[in-house]
Amino acid sequence: MNQNNRIFDDLGRLMNEAAGVADGVRREAETVMRAQANRIIADMDLVKREDFDALRELVQVQSEEIDQLKDELAKLKGKAD
Structure with a gap:
């Protein structure tokens, strides 16, 4: 029983870390896209x-x-x- 709890704890920890990594990737992608959009708008001379x-x-x-x-x-x- 103790072994099953440890497996679930490890699985939960991995899921949390994966969610954190995915959130970091999302924020990085947003930052890159925002910078690219700002550069394109600046080049358009609006x-x-x-x-x-x-x-x-x-x-x-x-x-x-x-x-x-x-x-x-x-x-x-x-x-x-």
Whole structure:
């Protein structure tokens, strides 16, 4: 009976070690894939979100200014007629 308990203890210990090794391999694979993805993204020369948002806001402001200038120009053309 004692021999069976020792076999099960050894088997349990091996299973725990295998699970630990598998978790380490998973974390290492995630780290490698994340680094590779970051390198690919950096090589793509993408625009940062902050830069995009700032440019979009600038375009919106300029669009409003253009609309105002068009209205003023239309009024001036109306007075000239």
